[in-house]
Amino acid sequence: MKIETAAAQLEALGNTTRLTIYRTLVRAGEGGLAVGKLQLKLDIAGSTLSHHIRKLVEVDLVSQERQATTLICRANYASMNGLIGYLADECCADTSGCAPSDAAA
Amino acid sequence: MKIETAAAQLEALGNTTRLTIYRTLVRAGEGGLAVGKLQLKLDIAGSTLSHHIRKLVEVDLVSQERQATTLICRANYASMNGLIGYLADECCADTSGCAPSDAAA
DNA sequence: ATGGTATTTCCATGAAGATCGAAACAGCAG
DNA sequence: CTGCTGTTTCGATCTTCATGGAAATACCAT
Numbered sequence: 001m002k003i004e005t006a007a008a009q010l011e012a013l014g015n016t017t018r019l020t021i022y023r024t025l026v027r028a029g030e031g032g033l034a035v036g037k038l039q040l041k042l043d044i045a046g047s048t049l050s051h052h053i054r055k056l057v058e059v060d061l062v063s064q065e066r067q068a069t070t071l072i073c074r075a076n077y078a079s080m081n082g083l084i085g086y087l088a089d090e091c092c093a094d095t096s097g098c099a100p101s102d103a104a105a
Numbered sequence: 106m107k108i109e110t111a112a113a114q115l116e117a118l119g120n121t122t123r124l125t126i127y128r129t130l131v132r133a134g135e136g137g138l139a140v141g142k143l144q145l146k147l148d149i150a151g152s153t154l155s156h157h158i159r160k161l162v163e164v165d166l167v168s169q170e171r172q173a174t175t176l177i178c179r180a181n182y183a184s185m186n187g188l189i190g191y192l193a194d195e196c197c198a199d200t201s202g203c204a205p206s207d208a209a210a
Numbered sequence: 211a212t213g214g215t216a217t218t219t220c221c222a223t224g225a226a227g228a229t230c231g232a233a234a235c236a237g238c239a240g
Numbered sequence: 241c242t243g244c245t246g247t248t249t250c251g252a253t254c255t256t257c258a259t260g261g262a263a264a265t266a267c268c269a270t
Binding site for chain 1: 124
């Protein structure tokens with residue numbers, strides 16, 4: 001993964017509002033959640049929500065699918081795992097003081 | 106972990122310059138790296154570097170230790186693992202379409 | 211086509227971030 | 241104390257971000 005990609009994804013998650021949106025989507029699972037449902041759940045202005053979702057989609061952490069009038073948003077688990085792997089991978093390159101897999105277990 | 110903490114750490118890593126600094130420190134391992142060495146390695150202005158390092162220290166991703174005139178910076182592996190765990194933990198809460206440990210392996 | 215709901219785009223604004231040169235400060239050597 | 245190297249703070253500038261109201265667009269039902 002290019003460092004710019006990782007940084008962009010981290011930056012997208014590095015905002016309380018967006019992290020909340022993302023967490024909500026992650027919890028929602030494969031079924032995803034419509035933009036409107038998110039808006040009700042999180043109580044933020046439609047335009048603001050739209051901006052944030054767009055940013056998450058741009059960095060490929062979230063994907064969208066149209067279903068009639070509503071737009072379903074889904075967390076992209078593969079991307080998340082890629083990002084986690086990127087961070088963990090850098091680790092241990094030159095030391096033995098780190099064991100992310102063990103620590104997570 | 107509080108969401109604000111996680112967001113602050115993610116934001117700190119969500120900048121190409123800072124992510125580069127952090128990666129360099131992670132690779133440097135337990136021995137850490139002096140600010141001056143980082144500056145030589147990354148070729149950025151001292152003041153800029155200082156600001157970025159301060160931010161990483163503030164969110165506890167990096168720790169510092171004085172050694173005579175030089176200041177040693179070290180990646181805080183525990184914090185990194187905490188952050189990774191936080192992201193992975195949210196996952197799988199409501200779905201079976203995600204297995205970060207397996208994917209990372 | 212008309213109307214209605216869902217979502218985005220436009221536009222504006224206040225706040226925060228990134229960068230860096232210059233000056234200040236910290237700690238050691240002599 | 242003086243000078244030297246390493247690092248931070250100050251001050252300034254330019255860019256980017258977060259937010260939301262209003263208007264526009266997308267899609268379906270009738």
